[in-house]
Amino acid sequence: MQWFTAPEYWLARQVLQRGIAAIYLIAFVAAARQFRALIGERGMLPVPRYLARTPFRAAPSIFQLHYSDRFFALTCWVGALLSAVLLAGGGDVVPLWAALPVWLLIWVLYLSIVNVGQTWYSFGWESLLLEAGFLVMFLGNDDIAPPVLVLWLARWLVFRVEFGAGLIKIRGDSCWRNLTCLYYHHETQPIPGPLSWYFHHLPKPLHRVEVAGNHVSQLVVPFLLFAPQPVAGAAGVVVVVTQLWLVLSGNFAWLNWVTIVLACSAIPDRFVGIACPSLPDPPVWFVVVVVVFAVAVIVLSYRPVHNLLSRRQRMNASFNRYHLVNTYGAFGVVGRARDEVVIEGTADTRLTEHTVWLEYEFKGKPGDVHRRPPQIAPYHLRLDWLMWFVAISPAYAKDWLPAFLRLLLDNDADTVRLLRRNPFPESPPHYVRARLYRYRFSSWHELRREHVWWHRTLLGEYIPPVARRAAHDQTTGG
Structure with missing residues (x-):
């Protein structure tokens, strides 16, 4: 079944699945440690009060059935435990039919948290984690070779993240067009990091080079993810490197890390000198499931594509309550003072x-x-x-x-x-x-x-x- 599988991306699958599992783990632990004050029963925006005025169709969540702080904490720690199991490779030691429900359960648990999180969970990286977490479920496990369709859909997600961010900048603040935004951004970003002070004090000509490089990496490189190898792999490497640059320059939760993980979908094993393992063909039922998923993503992509082409582009938006096939973007406007x-x-x-x-x-x-x-x-x-x-x-x-x-x-x-x-x-x-x-x-x-x-x-x-x-x-x- 050569048209369906890509054994030369075995390592890419490992990176995608274990990387997303690691980020899920961080997200669940962060939720467990912070929720009581933010959205707990006595918190600033209590979940019970929110659920009393919000129907299930507007916020699908297991907490629509029952909420208590103890149940919320249990949900977080169960999600963290399952994420740790997948991070450790648990998805590869169980049959394919058993691995998929574990990924699905983790996604349901985190979706349930995001959909009652209100203002505290209104950021693009929440939707990005949910979309990526749903996608990697269809990569299968070591019972089969990685499906080509899902690897392409991972690149399509990277494209929307990067190209959307590039367009929102070009259409937004004039400083992105005149290459001066980084005169201010390192200082005025939400939470500067340990190196942000040094980035801010780089020479201004270098700041202009940074912005120009950003435009290339976000407006040109994403198209190359769909080119034949080795061009697609090189484009994936460029995305990884530029995202690591952003990791060094500030604190943006797991936005950059999810993008890095997904960009590895374009990097074949031979780029790092690994021989392709021999893996069996997938069962028919799995092929059908993946094809249905791919068709669904294509259909759901209409609104994100329309948003990308619109002059009134929305920055971070989910077009459904399940946070699947979203639109992304960041820093369309850069503050000049903090x-x-x-x-x-x-x-x-x-x-x-x-x-x-x-x-x-x-x-x-x-x-x-x-x-x-x-x-x-x-x-x-x-x-x-x-x-x-x-x-x-x-x-x-x-x-x-x-x-x-x-x-x-x-x-x-x-x-x-x-x-x-x-x-x-x-x-x-x-x-x-x-x-x-x-x-x-x-x-x-x-x-x-x-x-x-x-x-x-x-x-x-x-x-x-x-x-x-x-x-x-x-x-x-x-």
């Missing part, structure tokens, strides 16, 4: 000009100017990421920020666990407030002399002091 919302609290019962305010420190987002930006990705800090949007506009936080302040005033254990430092470990503060600062990276001279990675300037009050009773009244409607 603002940060800093949350403070005080133990004083009366506010005076002498009141001492202490800052809450987040794990990932900038706060203390002496702290070097940390490496977070591929782990995802959902609260830190949303706080970046809060600084752009209060509209991004109107549904959950009052509840966040209330939980801080209660010294809620699950909430303060999301933070790097709680300045009130013994007893809760009497007041909290939020202030808006303008941040910029320090210069080489300032870093050597003052040992600061950032400089910041107070812009003004973001949220005035809120007392415990007022916070409770605001979040309960009292």
